[in-house]
Amino acid sequence: MTPPARLGDNIAAVDTPALVIDLDAMERNLARMATFARNHRVRLRPHAKMHKSAELARLQMAHGAVGVCVQKTAEAEALAAGGVNNIYISNEVIAPAKLARVAALALRLQHDGGQLAIAVDSEHGIAALADAMHHAHGAHIDVFIDVDIGHGRCGVPPGDPALALARAIAPHRTLRLVGLHAYHGAAQHQRDSGTRQATLARSAQMVRETRDLLIRHGFGPLLVTGAGTGTYALETASGLWGELQTGSYLFMDADYASNQHTADPPAFEHALFVKAQVVSRQGDRAVCDAGHKSHAIDSGLPTVWAPAGLTFANGGDEHGVLRAATPATPLPAIGDTVWLIPGHCDPTVNLHDWLVGVRGGLQQGFVERLIRVDARGALT
Known part of the structure; x- marks a missing residue:
C-alpha cells in the first residue's frame, strides 16, 4: 500500500x-522507560504486538531492551525478517504446523547469534514443542512456564502444577527452562491505583511461592518475566520480576490514560x-x-x-x-x-x-x- x-x-x-506518531513524544517515552529499567536493574523486553514494527523493535533494543515479546508465530517471523534477533513468543503454540515454524525460526535466530523463547502451560504443549524441535536438527529454545497469577486466561495454577511442567521439560535437551511467565492482563486496566496494588500483592505471593518451590526442587535460577504499562512499577517494587514486558508506554492510548497513577513511575x-x-x-x-x-x-x-x-x-x-x-x-x-x-x-x-x-x-x-x-x- x-x-x-x-x-x-x-x-x-x-x-x-492516517496513524501518526509524534516522534518527540515517543522518544521521551522511550527514554523514560529505558531509564526506569536501568535504574531498577530489571531487563526490559517490550511487547512488540503493540507496534508490530521491526524498525521500532530495533529502536527499543538500541535503547537497552534485551529483545521483544510477540503473541503470534507470524509476528515473530515478521520481526525476525526485519532484523530483530531476540524474540519471546509469550503465548502457547500447540498446532504442529505452527510449531514447525517455531522450530525453523529458532534455528535461524540461533545461527544469527540470536535466541527464541516461548511460553508453555501444558504437558501436551511441551511434548509437541519438543517433537518439533527434535525435527529441526540442532535447534534449541528457551521455555517459560506460564503461571496464572489471577487473570484467568492461559497459565497453570501456581505451585505444584508449575513444578509438574518443570519436570516435564527437564528430559528434553532441546528445551531450556529459563523462568516463569507471570502476567496479569486484567490488572493493567484497574483504574484505582490502590486496587491495582492489592491485586499485584496477591499475584506476587503466587509468584514467590511458585518460584521458591521450583528452586527447592533443583530448577533454577529462574527469571520471572511479565508486567505491563499499567503495573510495571509494582512488579519491579516486589523484587520478584526480573524482566518487564511493557508495550503501550511507547505510544499511550486513551484507555491507559484513564488509570489513576501514583507519583512513583514516570509519566x-x-x-x-x-x-x-x-x-x-x-x-x-x-x-x-x-x-x-x-x-x-x-x-x-x-x-x-x-x-x-x-x-x-x-x-x-x-x-x-x-x-x-x-x-x-x-x-x-x-x-x-x-x-x-x-x-x-x-x-x-x-x-x-x-x-x-x-x-x-x-x-x-x-x-x-x-x-x-x-x-x-x-x-x-
Missing part, C-alpha cells in the same frame, strides 16, 4: 485517515494519533473521515485531542461524529484537521499499513519517518 505521506512533507500534507505522553479531516458539517455536528476502520473500539471510542472541546461519537465504519462539549465551543469547518487519541493502540495499529513519524509536533511538524507495520494481520 502507498504510504499516506512522503518524507519531508509538512504535516498538513499527510492524507487522512508517559500520548504519542500516537489518528489524523482525520472534517468532511461534512450538518446542524449540531461535524463529521470526520475516521471511522472504525481506522481505530479499534474494544476499549472505547477515541477521544479528541484537538481541537479542544469536542466529543467523538460512533459514526460507523468510515465516519466519526463530532459535537461541541459546551455551547461556547465552535465546531470545526469542512476541511479542518482533527486529531484523535485511540482507545486501544495495539489493535488500532493492526488496522494500518504505515505509521507516519512526525518531528516538530502536530501543528507545524514534518514527516521524518515512514514506518511499516511489518506484522499487520500476522494472526497465525
Whole structure:
C-alpha cells in the first residue's frame, strides 16, 4: 500500500485517515522507560504486538531492551525478517504446523547469534514443542512456564502444577527452562491505583511461592518475566520480576490514560494519533473521515485531542461524529484537521499499513519517518 505521506512533507500534507506518531513524544517515552529499567536493574523486553514494527523493535533494543515479546508465530517471523534477533513468543503454540515454524525460526535466530523463547502451560504443549524441535536438527529454545497469577486466561495454577511442567521439560535437551511467565492482563486496566496494588500483592505471593518451590526442587535460577504499562512499577517494587514486558508506554492510548497513577513511575505522553479531516458539517455536528476502520473500539471510542472541546461519537465504519462539549465551543469547518487519541493502540495499529513519524509536533511538524507495520494481520 502507498504510504499516506512522503518524507519531508509538512504535516498538513499527510492524507487522512492516517496513524501518526509524534516522534518527540515517543522518544521521551522511550527514554523514560529505558531509564526506569536501568535504574531498577530489571531487563526490559517490550511487547512488540503493540507496534508490530521491526524498525521500532530495533529502536527499543538500541535503547537497552534485551529483545521483544510477540503473541503470534507470524509476528515473530515478521520481526525476525526485519532484523530483530531476540524474540519471546509469550503465548502457547500447540498446532504442529505452527510449531514447525517455531522450530525453523529458532534455528535461524540461533545461527544469527540470536535466541527464541516461548511460553508453555501444558504437558501436551511441551511434548509437541519438543517433537518439533527434535525435527529441526540442532535447534534449541528457551521455555517459560506460564503461571496464572489471577487473570484467568492461559497459565497453570501456581505451585505444584508449575513444578509438574518443570519436570516435564527437564528430559528434553532441546528445551531450556529459563523462568516463569507471570502476567496479569486484567490488572493493567484497574483504574484505582490502590486496587491495582492489592491485586499485584496477591499475584506476587503466587509468584514467590511458585518460584521458591521450583528452586527447592533443583530448577533454577529462574527469571520471572511479565508486567505491563499499567503495573510495571509494582512488579519491579516486589523484587520478584526480573524482566518487564511493557508495550503501550511507547505510544499511550486513551484507555491507559484513564488509570489513576501514583507519583512513583514516570509519566508517559500520548504519542500516537489518528489524523482525520472534517468532511461534512450538518446542524449540531461535524463529521470526520475516521471511522472504525481506522481505530479499534474494544476499549472505547477515541477521544479528541484537538481541537479542544469536542466529543467523538460512533459514526460507523468510515465516519466519526463530532459535537461541541459546551455551547461556547465552535465546531470545526469542512476541511479542518482533527486529531484523535485511540482507545486501544495495539489493535488500532493492526488496522494500518504505515505509521507516519512526525518531528516538530502536530501543528507545524514534518514527516521524518515512514514506518511499516511489518506484522499487520500476522494472526497465525
